[in-house]
Amino acid sequence: MILKRKFYERETLTVARELLGKLLVHESDEGLTAGKIVETEAYMGPEDKASHAYGSLRTKRTEAQYGPKGHAYIYFVYGMYYCFNVTSGRTPGKPEAILVRALEPVSGLEIMKKRIANSKGSAINLTSGPGKLCMAMGMSTKQNGADLCARPLHVDEGDKIRKAEIAQTTRINVDYADEWKNTPWRFFVKNNAYVSRPTRK
DNA sequence: TGCACGATTCTCT
């Protein structure tokens, strides 16, 4: 069952937390790959210095964040990796997004391994980090702006994660964001082997 | 037009 638009049109921090346990599915030409979301980070738009949309910065790159909720915002970093985000929030047109940092592979393992040339064979190395997960799922800027409420790229109803199983910490690699680097806007499933960094840096 | 840098990952120490 594909999640409805309404799921994303709520408080971004709530969506970020409830995204844990949901299933990200990509039906590509090479076949179907899917993974359970086990780690997310919320980026709160204009006020959040760690966000690309800080100060309401609106460019070709950040455009997708200003569009409808429940769409993909995918960008290129460090000259070699992509990061996958979901747009969300209660206010239409406000650039809030949720970075998906880690997945637990569910189907299409062989396709994922094929996509990651340097994989050492361990499933842990396929989707435990924002750059790797995009590679494994076959996502790139081609999917930027794609509607996640429809195929081929969408989010399905998955496991219900109990509150006690959810950990909340500060975000990763946003040291440049002054006081915003200390905001506890990262969520992940406790004791899940696929989380990129089980504890705070 | 030029230039510094990043919502990362891997390798080596």
Next chain:
DNA sequence: GAGAATCGTGCAA
């Protein structure tokens, strides 16, 4: 724990 790989983007000039 530090450094390299590698290039699109944003901002200064």
